[in-house]
Amino acid sequence: MTKNRPKLTIGVTGLNAIDSPGPGVAVIRGLREAESFDCRIIGLSYESLEPGIYMHHLVDKTYQIPYPSAGTEALMQRLQYIQQKEKMDVIIPNFDAELFSFMRLSGTLRSMGINTFLPENEQFEARQKVNLYNFGKEHGISVPPAKVIYTLGEAQNIDKDFDWPLVVKGKYYDASLAYNPEQVRSAFNKISAKWGLPIIIQKFIHGSEYNVTGLGDGQGNTLAAVPMRKQYITDKGKAWGGISIADEKAIELTRHFVKASRWRGPFELELMMDKEGQYHLLEINPRMPAWIYLAVGVGQNIPEAVARLAMGWPVKPFEHYEVGKMFVRYSWDMIVDISEFETISTQGEL
Amino acid sequence: MKIKSNIAISDNGFVFNPVTGESFTANPTGLEIMNQMRRGASAPQIVETLCNMFQVEPTQAERDLQDFIEMMRQYHLLTYDEE
Structure with missing residues (x-):
């Protein structure tokens, strides 16, 4: 059975198997255990210390790609370079923040021979967290009431709409429980500094x-x-x-x-x-x-x-x-030669 | 009142609710009560068994049984469908 299996080259992001882990390494383990195909895994990383980069038993080769904030053009250029070398069949993006870029590029990627299976834009x-309440309402799914705010001023008198405690959430990641206005302020500043605006205030269940x-x-x-x-x-x-x-x-x-x-x-x-x-x-x-x-x-x-x-x-x-x-889950210290870190840091690939 | 049929109870008192994912550890008294309930024993029969096995007075065994049933109810391990 194994002899006739097709071989796919698959690009995977989310190699940051850290305390708040990206899914990439787990996704790769699933791909490695696929019964219907063999695969060569191309890691797509954002930072030089994403652990998956150094897991050579799982990842065959890694390329750094630009952050989503650099725009889709920069990502496209980088993917064209990688594609010339690797001839990827599939890319599986694993971060919320990068999905929009990959969705936008999916047509161009397909013309390059790279297939994806991603949600539609709509x-x-x-x-999105800012739209989820309305989504739930439309489809008869219970979603805790939420308010989207862009300034701390909008958080004033928030207890008119919500009981304490309430949840302060970032656009993509992070959430804090707040028991009073001071904690709302603190969470707003902390989360917006990291993930930008808006901030979502949600009823705590x-x-x-x-x-x-x-x-x-x-x-x-x-x-x-x-x-x-x-x-x-x-x-x-x-x-x-x-x-x-x-x-x-x-x-x-x-x-x-x-x-x-x-x-x-x-x-x-x-x-x-x-x-x-x-x-x-x-x-x-x-x-x-x-x-x-x-x-x-x-x-x-x-x-x-x-x-x-x-x-x-x-x-x-x-x-x-x-x-x-x-x-x-467990944590595991890999021993990595400095030359590998040097290569990924200076050449953007390993 | 019965223990839900999908609740897994091991010989050493490990209790697993596959719907909620919750697990509990019962002591020998609790395990005996659950095993008796699974066999369809009535409350007086369970009390009698507890008295014989653990050398306690019936009033003590009754109280322990009621406390344990209340705990199982709180942990959603019981069904009242066939009452």
Whole structure:
């Protein structure tokens, strides 16, 4: 079987397997375990110390690419250079902040022979944190009320609209719980300095956190869905351990979301279950989560399915997964020669 | 009132709810109560078993049973469908 498998060259971003990890390394592990193809992995990194760059058993070659803030033209130029050398078949972007650029470039990339399977622009915008409340309202999904603010002045008297505590969120990343106006000010300044404006003020829901990762085919069909309960959460709110669960309600909500939005591509739903057992949708991440390897481990190789869809190959919906499988993350010190760091730092490739 | 059929209970008292992902550890008394409930034993039968196994007075065993059932209810381990 292995002899006749096609070989794909796949570019993957999100190699920052740090305490607030990007999904890249987990995605690559799924691709490496694909049953339907072999692959050569091209890492696409932003910084010289992203651990995935040095994981040579997973990543064959890494190229640095420009930050999204440099614009799509700079990214395109860099990808043209990489494509000349590597002949990539697929790129799987794994950061929220870079997705817009890749979505915008997808047509040009296709003409270069690089395939992607990404959300449509309208879907991408609808799930933005600033639009999520209206998205939920439109599709009958409970989303905690939120207010988008651009200045601290708009945060004054915020307690007229929200009870304490409330959640202060960044446009792309970061969230802080605030118990008083002073904490709102502090979180606003801290998060806006890092991620820009606007800031989202959201009602806090008491409860337990659940996540679902899945895959939509763009026609309203759910091809994969694995719900997970976080068991161990870091101070950055990231799951350091989690367990697959058999929650039909979470899966139904996922199917409803995919059908309503005709979602195209992988995603992660962040859910909060309140004391009454009702789910509230906190966020829709338009990409695979850092814990995607749990989905692979329980029988749904979503990274493989994403690569196949990008190639235009058929993908059968996953119907089962193992319940009660856990992931426990760990940190591991790699010993790296300075020459490797020097090469990626000075030449932008390793 | 029964223990939900999907709740997994291991021989050493590890309890896993596959819907919520929550897990608990029961002591030998708790494990015995759950095993008895799974076998369909009535409350008086469970009390009698506890008295025999742990050499306690019936009033003590009844109180422990009620406390444990209340705890299981709070942790959503029970179903009342077939009451």
